[in-house]
Amino acid sequence: MPVPVTPKAEANLTEMCSSIQGEGILVGCRQIFLRFAECNLNCRYCDTDFSKTEFCRVEPLSNAGPIELIANPVGQESLLKLVDHWCREAPGVHHSISLTGGEPLLQQQTLAEWLPQLRKLLPIYLETNGTLPELLAPLLAHLDWISMDIKLHSQTGLTTDWDVHRRFLQLANKRNCYVKVVVGVTTPDSELRMAAELITEVSKNIPLILQPVTVGHKVSVSPQRLMAMQQRVAAIHENVRIIPQTHVFMNLI
Numbered sequence: 484m485p486v487p488v489t490p491k492a493e494a495n496l497t498e499m500c501s502s503i504q505g506e507g508i509l510v511g512c513r514q515i516f517l518r519f520a521e522c523n524l525n526c527r528y529c530d531t532d533f534s535k536t537e538f539c540r541v542e543p544l545s546n547a548g549p550i551e552l553i554a555n556p557v558g559q560e561s562l563l564k565l566v567d568h569w570c571r572e573a574p575g576v577h578h579s580i581s582l583t584g585g586e587p588l589l590q591q592q593t594l595a596e597w598l599p600q601l602r603k604l605l606p607i608y609l610e611t612n613g614t615l616p617e618l619l620a621p622l623l624a625h626l627d628w629i630s631m632d633i634k635l636h637s638q639t640g641l642t643t644d645w646d647v648h649r650r651f652l653q654l655a656n657k658r659n660c661y662v663k664v665v666v667g668v669t670t671p672d673s674e675l676r677m678a679a680e681l682i683t684e685v686s687k688n689i690p691l692i693l694q695p696v697t698v699g700h701k702v703s704v705s706p707q708r709l710m711a712m713q714q715r716v717a718a719i720h721e722n723v724r725i726i727p728q729t730h731v732f733m734n735l736i
């Protein structure tokens with residue numbers, strides 16, 4: 484199925500905000516989040532409404548004050564103005580700009596135009612499901628950090644395309660990157676082994692984060708099972724950490 488790509492330098496965003504990164508290797512860092520509409524997957528555990536909206540919600544800088552609405556699709560000028568404003572209002576606080584979704588790479592042509600300008604303000608961090616290597620390749624030079632998923636069938640309900648994930652990681656490894664794998668009580672050791680083997684084949688230095696599924700604001704996997712998973716994976720790929728979705732516990736989006 485051909486991948487739909489927005490043809491102009493404007494994009495459908497559902498939300499823009501300044502918040503604390505709650506997942507992965509940069510947990511705790513303050514970022515400016517640009518949440519892109521649409522996704523090419525439909526994971527069973529997905530907690531994000533990525534459907535296109537008429538307006539993009541703009542949260543106030545410190546989560547205090549009224550929410551603004553900007554008409555979609557959002558153009559480069561209004562985006563740069565807002566990011567620049569936040570950088571001046573809160574100098575030094577933001578680590579980077581997080582491109583999140585949905586799947587941001589679906590709007591690759593827009594990103595190719597936006598990123599050189601945005602990167603003059605802050606480093607760029609891409610959060611991606613790791614399934615669209617052809618769309619990642621032309622953007623690599625504009626990215627500082629890549630957080631890619633390996634999607635396990637046991638959690639997503641979808642077929643895991645290991646070859647596509649491998650090709651994606653080979654590209655992502657040219658930048659600062661890590662792999663996030665969402666795990667649950669039904670995740671078999673065989674899937675963990677395949678993920679660990681794939682990552683270590685590309686590089687032994689790539690951090691692997693096992694992220695337990697959150698259900699009702701709680702980590703759904705027991706500490707004992709998580710430590711057993713870590714032990715299994717570490718026998719193949721040593722660089723493995725367990726990090727849950729911490730923003731949930733801070734009531735952040």
Ligand code: SF4
Pocket residue numbers: 522523524525526528529530531533584585586612
């Ligand atoms: S890739 Fe992410 S945004 Fe897309 S369906 Fe899966 S969890 Fe949701």
